[in-house]
Amino acid sequence: MRFPRFLVPTGQFQRAWLWQAGVYVSFWAELRLFTDLRMHYGPFVSPVLFYATSVLMCVFAALYWLDRPVATMEPGKTTRRFPLVWIGLLLGAVQVLYVQAPVIASHPVDVKASDIIPILQVYATRFLSGEVIYRYSTTLPYPIFPNYLPMQWLPYVPAQQLGIDYRWWALGMLLLLGFGAYQATLARQPLSWVGFLLKIALPTYVLYRLITRDPELFAHTVEPTIIAFYCVLAASVLSRSAILQAAALVACLLSRYSVVFWVPFYLWLLWREAGKRHALAVAALVGVGVLGIYVIPYLSKDWTIFTHAFAEYKIATMGEWSRTDGPGGNPPQLFAGFGFSAFWYTYGPDELKTRIALAQLGDVLISSAVVALSAWLYYRLRRRYDYRIVALITLKLYLATFYAFIQTPYPYLTSLGLFISVFVVMVTGAGQRDKVVAAAAPDADDIAERPAERSRSISTASLN
DSSP: OOOGGGGGOSSSSHHHHHHHHHHHHHHHHHHHHTTTTTTTTTTHHHHHHHHHHHHHHHHHHHHHHHSSOOOOOOOHHHHHHHHHHHHHHHHHHHHHHHHHHHHHHHOOOOOOSSSSSHHHHHHHHHHHTTOSSSOOBBBSSOOOOOOOHHHHHGGHHHHHHHHHHHHHHHHHHHIIIIIIHHHHHHHOOOHHHHHHHHHHHHHHHHHHHHHHHOOTTTTOOOOOHHHHHHHHHHHHHHSSOOOHHHHHHHHHHOOGGGGTTTTHHHHHHHHHHHHHHHHHHEEEHHHHHHHHITTTGGGGGGTTHHHHHHHHHHEEEEEEEHHHOOOGGGGTTTTTTSSHHHHHHHHHHSHHHHHHHHHHHHHHHHHHHHHHHHHHHHTTTGGGSSSHHHHHHHHHHHHHHHHHHHHSOOHHTTTTHHHHHHHHHHHOOOOOOOHHHHHHHHHHHHHHHOOOGOOSSSSGGGOO
16 A cells, blocks of 8 residues: 655655654643643653653654754844734733733732742842841741742842732743743744744743633742743753853752753853853853852852751751642642652652652752763764754753652642743744755755764754
8 A cells, every 4th residue: 555655754854844743742732731631640640641742842853853944044034023023922911911810819929828929028128128138037927048049039129129919020021031032032933924923822822821721820929930031041042142041041040950950061062062162151151140149149148058948948848748638648749740759759668758868869860861861862963953952952851851850849840841842842843945955955864974064053044
């Protein structure tokens, strides 16, 4: 039996379409599992499926860029598209604000529901009054030592001074800073007009779907600010700006430590591909940022701040793992359908502290192993990839792994990965195959025979 030729992905271009479809389907499955099916398959199967869809997306994206249709953006097209992305951003923002407004109105800030915002208010108030920030707080129902990094609370100092609800401030940062970075990057991609117009709405659609399916997700947290920082990071790895890359790294490192194991790989990648000067400039700027924002003004005045913070994290983790108000008398956050902590809790040693320690160690080792594997694969295939695409795909894979194995997989933490997925989807499909390119493009066998002749940066103009 013979199949129609267009159904048989034998050519480089045909395979690229197959991998592109795989990326899109994986993304849709990831989003569906998060918003609609998170507990549909139970607390043990659902996390496996969710993580598998994230990994498959990265695999399909990597395969797509091996067989990518090559083309560059026409110079005038970027100029014509910028007004459209800002219009799309505005319309999406209006829709998101419309659905989030009643959620914020019906959920007043209450330390009994969540202590995140009350704690941030302590930080901001102390900063504005010139008090020592990193000391024990007794204004909450229980004493607590501040354990948040500076970029987790500094962005809310203006909100505190202006009397604006932190949740509105966080949402505004995500829409303007995070989604603004996405739209600015999207406008430069060599997409067809149909693909471009559809992807304008993608980040706001994801946020809209999260809010409408689970209004509690961002009702008591300010996670949109962290998501905004990571959106800027995803946009920065697709750029050539050392300043933007360093600023994004500083914001992410000093808001949440999640990305810390990926950073050395990224700097090594910049060293090899962007040049030693560029890598050293990024590293130096990151060092200056960390010293100026955290070490000199706070940590150098009390070196026990770091150890106190980890002690507070341990207390919070023990509290979550000790709860019995979830399904079957289990901790609710561990059995919410995200992450593999339910496995550690159920099948780990008898002592709770040991189970937690194993979960933490497993997260560190497995996340580090994923980075090492990514570095090895990049080195083997370095002549066939643009390093910026490598950085984006590995960032997505790393974060998916880190949050899958984190000791307490809160849903709002896991949601971060969905917005990195948006960037992966955005660049998948970038490039239109025209007749000239089709005639000139080598096939897979030719590439395998002459790898040194293939540029490391495939159609780099499409990412500038």
